[in-house]
Structures are given as C-alpha cells and as structure tokens.
Amino acid sequence: MPYSALRDKQNELIRKARDGSVFIAPMSTANLASLTSGASSALVTLPTGWEDLGWTSTDGASFGRETETSDVEAFGSQEPVRSDITSDVITMEVTALETKLLTLGLYIGVDTTGIEAAATTAELRIAKPSRAANYHYRVLGLFVDEIEEGEIYLGRYMPRAKITDRAEQVYTSGDDPIQYGFTFTGYEDSTAGTSHEWLFGGPGWKALLAKMGITQDSTP
Numbered sequence: 001m002p003y004s005a006l007r008d009k010q011n012e013l014i015r016k017a018r019d020g021s022v023f024i025a026p027m028s029t030a031n032l033a034s035l036t037s038g039a040s041s042a043l044v045t046l047p048t049g050w051e052d053l054g055w056t057s058t059d060g061a062s063f064g065r066e067t068e069t070s071d072v073e074a075f076g077s078q079e080p081v082r083s084d085i086t087s088d089v090i091t092m093e094v095t096a097l098e099t100k101l102l103t104l105g106l107y108i109g110v111d112t113t114g115i116e117a118a119a120t121t122a123e124l125r126i127a128k129p130s131r132a133a134n135y136h137y138r139v140l141g142l143f144v145d146e147i148e149e150g151e152i153y154l155g156r157y158m159p160r161a162k163i164t165d166r167a168e169q170v171y172t173s174g175d176d177p178i179q180y181g182f183t184f185t186g187y188e189d190s191t192a193g194t195s196h197e198w199l200f201g202g203p204g205w206k207a208l209l210a211k212m213g214i215t216q217d218s219t220p
Helices: 100-109 202-206
Strands: 019-026 057-074 081-095 139-146 150-166 180-187 197-201
Touching: 019 057, 019 081, 057 139, 081 139, 081 150, 139 180, 139 202, 150 202, 180 202, 197 202
Parallel strands: none
Antiparallel strands: 019 139, 057 081, 081 180, 139 150, 150 180, 150 197
C-alpha cells in the first residue's frame, strides 16, 4: 500500500487566532458557564463584571506549561524506572497597549474601586501599595478563527489566576507605545474544580466536528 493511501492530512483543520481579546473579571463574578449557546452556536454575552484588556501587542497571548517530575533511578538503568509529575503549572503572558483604569490597576497592583480623577484638574494619582496585595482574577483568553460555515472560537479560561510577573515598562518617543505586560498564573478554583479549561465552539467548529473525530452528544 502506498503512503498516499495511508495518510490523513486535512488542511481545513489547521487553526489560527486571527483576532482575540483577554477578558478579566473579579473573583466575585460567577464562573463562566459556557462560551456558546443555542443551535446556532452563537457566542454568549459575558456577564457583568468582565472587562476587555483591549488592544494587545502583535504577540497576542502566549500560554506556557511547565511540569516538574520526581524520578526514581535504578542501578543498571540509563533512564528512570519511574517518573511522577509533581507540578503542572499553566501561565499566560499578554501585553496590553491601552492605558485605562483596568490596565493601570493590574499593573500597579491596586484595587481601583473608588479611584477617581480630581474634580477640577482630572488628575489621577495611584500609589504603589506598601505591601503587595494577593489579588486573584478570573481570566478568559478568547480567540477567533473563521471558515465558510462561520466563526470558530478558541478559549482558554483560568477561573482563578493572579499576576506573578510584570514586564519592564519603557517610556520613549519611538515606535512602541507605553505597554503593560503581564504574566498570569492559574491556580485551582474550588468551585470550578480546575485551574484551566480549554473551550472550543462556534458555528464553524460545529461544522467540522466529524472531520475532527469529535462525537456530538445526542441529548439536547
């Protein structure tokens, strides 16, 4: 049998994130129940409390996954005879380009509730906290691809995440605007029962289920 008869390569299953946003919500916001609804697989409206970071750098959002293992070595074996995963952590890096209350609060590390600009001058002053707060957020990365049958939604949801690193900030007259770079690390949420979820949907996704080898539940 020739290789051409064995191979199963489908270019229509290659996905790209052609657009997208990173949404942030306080922990008081209910966990995301679903990404789409109805027979049309339409995108749901996010509940009150979710805010879009807005425009981000051309790098988009990048997700890292770092695992650590505990290995058992044995005499006479050149590789471990047992290996157990002891840590499995997912992070998301994103650089916001818009200067607004959301990005300022995240970058400075403050609760922006009640913060207002001065009555007469509209000046805004935000002080760095003397002790770093341990704020957690719900974070949704929502990305969009599209085929003839419609949009495909690719989501990465962290029900409990916090900022564990902030990128250097440069003030310059060059081509780059002032940027707000964040690294979010996901932690298990006791209500959601996970630290990270992959979400897929949309009319385009629905049209490709069979080709992707995914069975659809027959129960409405």
